[in-house]
Amino acid sequence: MIPKGVRINLYLKTEDSDMAEEINTTESAKIKQKELEAAGKPEETEDLRQLLITAVEAENYEDKLKLYDKALNLDPMYLDTWLQKGFVLDRIGRSEDALACYDRALEIDPDHLGIKCLKGFAYNNLKDFEKAIECYDEVLKVNSEDIFSWYQKGSVQENLGRYGEAMKSYERALEIDPTDSLIREKQMKLLGTIYKKGTLTDSPDSNFN
Structure with a gap:
């Protein structure tokens, strides 16, 4: 549904929509892995992937965030970490911090439409509805x-x-x-x-x- 790897499922469990995280090896992760392997860093790649898997499996949000920070210390350019950290921050009501993560991710990949979708969701949670619509319109201009x-x-x-x-x-x-x-x-x-x-x-x- 969302281009370039970010996979999001919609669940309308109540009158309002809820987002559920679907963790997969995304396109950006595969590209990053190939880059690291080409640079002779397969061990670092495996460490990062394992950290993200462990973070997904962690039940406590604070534990997740600690693992994401650890991953970012290993590689601050690892796109998936910024996305997943932002998603978790948004889920626990820290939507402004989530937006900062998404903006950082956009510095790494400015054309990533999935990040713009996630920004729209964060703005919606902040009740900044006009900015949320702007984010979705940016995506729809590229992918109607x-x-x-x-x-x-x-x-x-x-x-x-x-x-x-x-x-x-x-x-x-x-x-x-x-x-x-x-x-x-x-x-x-x-x-x-x-x-x-x-x-x-x-x-x-x-x-x-």
């Missing part, structure tokens, strides 16, 4: 088929009371994947909100039909 960004953009627009725009975003996501029952459920809930109000005059999208 990114269903995650369409879904998240719709969710943020809904939070802003821009129900017509949100509905169009959900519809676009369902055009890409008509079988996505989670997004369809979100769309139906929004329709219920619209019908309950009977009008969209409270929304900038009062002309939605």
